[in-house]
Amino acid sequence: MPNYRVLVSGEGPWMEWEGRPQASGFKVLCHVWATDPAVAANLAAQVVRSAPALTAEVPGRHPNSAPVFIEEIDEAPPGESQEAVATFRFFPLSGDDDGRPRSFLER
Numbered sequence: 001m002p003n004y005r006v007l008v009s010g011e012g013p014w015m016e017w018e019g020r021p022q023a024s025g026f027k028v029l030c031h032v033w034a035t036d037p038a039v040a041a042n043l044a045a046q047v048v049r050s051a052p053a054l055t056a057e058v059p060g061r062h063p064n065s066a067p068v069f070i071e072e073i074d075e076a077p078p079g080e081s082q083e084a085v086a087t088f089r090f091f092p093l094s095g096d097d098d099g100r101p102r103s104f105l106e107r
Contacts, residue, residue: 004040005076010068017092031082041070
């Protein structure tokens with residue numbers, strides 16, 4: 001069974017950006033073992049939604065129901081570090097170039 005690396009994005013918590021609270025987005029790379037890319041995309045969405053780094057940042061919300069977006073998916077090359085969920089990168093959601101995916105598959 002192949003190991004897939006999946007770049008996932010979504011809406012994160014409200015955070016202080018430049019001295020004011022703003023909605024944030026996130027991107028994170030994760031690895032999942034799956035039979036094909038479609039199964040890997042669904043597994044990655046579940047893994048990211050339940051990741052402690054995200055659930056701790058989003059108190060009072062239910063990240064398990066929040067939409068996440070699969071931006072890229074491919075088979076991980078042999079020997080690549082296969083961390084289940086890498087470090088989340090949070091960024092403000094504002095303006096035209098806010099880091100949101102331009103093409104994506106919602107899960």
